[in-house]
Amino acid sequence: MSTSKLAITAVIVVLIIALSQCVGTPDETTGPETLAAADVRGAGYIGAAACINCHKDIHTSYLATAHRNTSALPSIAAIKGSFEPGKNAFHYRSNVKVAMEQRSNGLFQVAYMNEQEKQAFPFGVVVGSGRKAQTYLYWYDDNVFQLPVSYSVWARNWVNSPSYPADKVRFDRLINVGCFECHGSYIERKGTQQEGERLVDYFDKSKIIYGLDCERCHGPAAKHVSFHTSHPEEKKPQHIALYRQLNRQQQTALCAQCHSGGHTTKNTIFYFKPGDSLTQYFSSPITTGGDVSQLDVHGNQYQLLSGSKCYIKSNSLTCSSCHNSHVQERENMAVFSQRCASCHNSVKHSFATQVSANVINNNCVDCHMPALPSRAITMKKEDKREADPNLVRTHFISNYPEATKQFIEKHNGN
Numbered sequence: 001m002s003t004s005k006l007a008i009t010a011v012i013v014v015l016i017i018a019l020s021q022c023v024g025t026p027d028e029t030t031g032p033e034t035l036a037a038a039d040v041r042g043a044g045y046i047g048a049a050a051c052i053n054c055h056k057d058i059h060t061s062y063l064a065t066a067h068r069n070t071s072a073l074p075s076i077a078a079i080k081g082s083f084e085p086g087k088n089a090f091h092y093r094s095n096v097k098v099a100m101e102q103r104s105n106g107l108f109q110v111a112y113m114n115e116q117e118k119q120a121f122p123f124g125v126v127v128g129s130g131r132k133a134q135t136y137l138y139w140y141d142d143n144v145f146q147l148p149v150s151y152s153v154w155a156r157n158w159v160n161s162p163s164y165p166a167d168k169v170r171f172d173r174l175i176n177v178g179c180f181e182c183h184g185s186y187i188e189r190k191g192t193q194q195e196g197e198r199l200v201d202y203f204d205k206s207k208i209i210y211g212l213d214c215e216r217c218h219g220p221a222a223k224h225v226s227f228h229t230s231h232p233e234e235k236k237p238q239h240i241a242l243y244r245q246l247n248r249q250q251q252t253a254l255c256a257q258c259h260s261g262g263h264t265t266k267n268t269i270f271y272f273k274p275g276d277s278l279t280q281y282f283s284s285p286i287t288t289g290g291d292v293s294q295l296d297v298h299g300n301q302y303q304l305l306s307g308s309k310c311y312i313k314s315n316s317l318t319c320s321s322c323h324n325s326h327v328q329e330r331e332n333m334a335v336f337s338q339r340c341a342s343c344h345n346s347v348k349h350s351f352a353t354q355v356s357a358n359v360i361n362n363n364c365v366d367c368h369m370p371a372l373p374s375r376a377i378t379m380k381k382e383d384k385r386e387a388d389p390n391l392v393r394t395h396f397i398s399n400y401p402e403a404t405k406q407f408i409e410k411h412n413g414n
């Protein structure tokens with residue numbers, strides 16, 4: 001592996017050279033090839049296309065979900081930011097910018113100093129469905145790095161990528177398998193090496209499955225497909241994990257593998273199956289319950305929810321009590337509020353005379369699960385000195401006096 005070790009050292013040296021020095025564009029790296037017929041995860045898996053014949057409605061509605069689109073090959077359609085001249089640049093300083101450009105050989109982030117091109121790397125992978133933000137990665141041989149500029153939906157503009165300095169163009173944030181494990185269904189690792197301070201993953205970019213597919217949640221389904229294809233008369237599910245037969249811990253673990261923050265893993269979660277427990281994958285256990293005030297709202301839905309009274313006192317609440325994994329239901333407060341009402345059908349609120357029952361019944365969420373600023377996810381806009389936080393719905397279901405006050409002010413008399 002000494003050649004690849006040399007290679008990555010060389011990449012890093014090249015990449016961190018300041019913009020004052022002219023650096024040539026490296027070899028054009030092509031995007032990942034389309035998948036071969038056999039599923040790259042190995043025996044047992046078959047891919048989402050094989051589900052269409054028998055689960056057409058689910059397959060169709062699922063295409064619009066954030067999970068399905070949480071990573072993708074780059075294209076003008078997949079990238080939420082603009083490539084139009086005038087809207088396609090992020091300025092670090094008056095004479096230093098990165099421009100997003102469509103060239104004959106692909107889509108690029110191009111660093112300029114005094115209008116002179118200094119470095120250009122092609123968009124290789126899009127991370128994020130574009131609900132709130134997207135970040136972009138590029139390939140350098142078998143390694144993956146983050147591009148300097150990301151997109152913020154909330155700012156409706158290009159922003160400096162999280163974890164890069166605000167005043168310099170950098171291309172050197174190495175990306176390991178973690179991003180793909182939560183934002184994708186699979187990427188094959190050729191190897192991992194300790195190189196100096198860091199652990200470096202080498203990938204096979206021909207073996208990648210973007211977005212979360214059906215089997216990422218339901219487990220390997222090749223046998224299920226072949227059985228039902230040859231037994232069309234069988235109406236009971238065979239050779240597939242039965243979600244309703246899992247206990248509550250197992251049901252929430254299925255979501256918590258990605259919704260409980262970052263972890264050191266001892267086994268890759270790409271092969272997490274329904275019924276598995278988190279301790280089979282994570283090196284240390286997750287603490288739930290107790291003081292949740294220190295947890296970031298971003299990504300910690302599992303811990304926050306399991307600290308809530310709804311979860312502790314109900315014995316039956318899981319993520320699926322409120323979320324339908326096959327349908328894009330974002331911000332549909334009326335639908336979510338009906339799900340609250342399945343357990344809380346006769347709440348008497350002290351402010352019931354101030355706001356109409358209809359308004360209250362169609363939005364339990366803004367008062368009991370308000371959107372709060374994330375400490376972890378911040379993005380810096382071009383014209384700001386400080387990065388702004390993203391707002392995330394807290395899953396610690398409780399009473400929030402400030403949110404209630406705002407809600408009543410907004411709807412008073414309606």
Ligand code: HEC
Pocket residue numbers: 046047048050051052053054055214215218221222224225228229230234235236237238240241242243244
């Ligand atoms: C040839 C038909 C066929 C194909 C193809 C097929 N299934 Fe099914 N599947 C069924 C039948 C029949 C059932 C039982 C009735 C139902 O729930 O629709 C079922 C039920 C299921 C269930 C529900 C299990 C439960 O908890 O009740 C899941 C999950 C599932 N299939 C996943 C998949 C996935 C993922 C794919 C694609 C990889 C797939 N199926 C492809 C026929 C098929």
Ligand code: HEC
Pocket residue numbers: 065066067069070071127128129130131132181182183184212216217254255256257258259319320323325328329330
């Ligand atoms: C393999 C990792 C993974 C698993 C498993 C997973 N999620 Fe997610 N989930 C994500 C990621 C990543 C996002 C952010 C998607 C984006 O917008 O790019 C997300 C987003 C979401 C959202 C926001 C969707 C929206 O449109 O606003 C909800 C709700 C959600 N997940 C619920 C669940 C539930 C419920 C389960 C379990 C049934 C689950 N997730 C399992 C990784 C995962």
Ligand code: HEC
Pocket residue numbers: 127128129130131132133134135175178179180181182183257258259260261262263297298299300392
């Ligand atoms: C442990 C799982 C996990 C890992 C590892 C992870 N993410 Fe995420 N990421 C999530 C979840 C879950 C969300 C949605 C969180 C929410 O809204 O609270 C998310 C949200 C995002 C979003 C916003 C998506 C949108 O459309 O709003 C971006 C961009 C993102 N992650 C990029 C990355 C990158 C880049 C990496 C690797 C450096 C990474 N993530 C690693 C789980 C993960």
Ligand code: HEC
Pocket residue numbers: 048051055058059060062067212213214215216217218243244320325326
């Ligand atoms: C984020 C995780 C996730 C993904 C991705 C996912 N599912 Fe599901 N699916 C679930 C959960 C959770 C349930 C159980 C819902 C319940 O019973 O409350 C379920 C239930 C089902 C069922 C049986 C119940 C029903 O709604 O008919 C079928 C069939 C199914 N899924 C097929 C699919 C197919 C096909 C895909 C891909 C197109 C897919 N699922 C993608 C989480 C997921």
Ligand code: HEC
Pocket residue numbers: 309310311313314316317318321322336337339340341342343344364365368369397398399
């Ligand atoms: C599966 C049933 C279930 C669902 C669904 C559910 N809850 Fe609860 N919730 C409970 C139970 C049980 C309690 C505890 C009641 C008690 O202590 O008497 C509770 C308690 C609460 C409390 C009091 C919290 C506190 O700390 O005092 C609030 C507020 C609440 N729920 C709001 C909601 C909202 C809003 C939703 C929908 C977003 C929701 N719940 C969905 C079962 C549920």
Ligand code: HEC
Pocket residue numbers: 252255256259301302305310317318319320321322323329330331332336339340365369371391392393395397
């Ligand atoms: C009591 C109902 C309820 C339960 C249970 C629940 N959620 Fe949510 N969740 C919501 C509501 C309401 C929203 C906000 C509506 C929206 O963003 O579309 C939300 C939003 C989210 C988001 C997007 C947050 C954001 O601001 O971007 C994620 C991710 C998520 N839920 C994951 C989960 C996971 C994982 C679980 C299980 C650990 C879970 N939820 C359990 C009601 C619930």
Ligand code: HEC
Pocket residue numbers: 337340341344347348349350351359360361362363364365366367368399400401403404407408
């Ligand atoms: C305007 C904000 C607001 C809205 C909207 C709202 N709540 Fe509340 N809720 C509160 C406050 C504040 C309390 C504390 C008690 C009070 O003031 O009545 C509370 C109390 C509760 C409690 C605990 C009651 C008890 O007896 O301990 C539950 C459960 C609850 N709400 C559920 C819901 C559900 C379900 C919805 C939607 C149908 C909803 N809330 C809509 C603000 C709100």
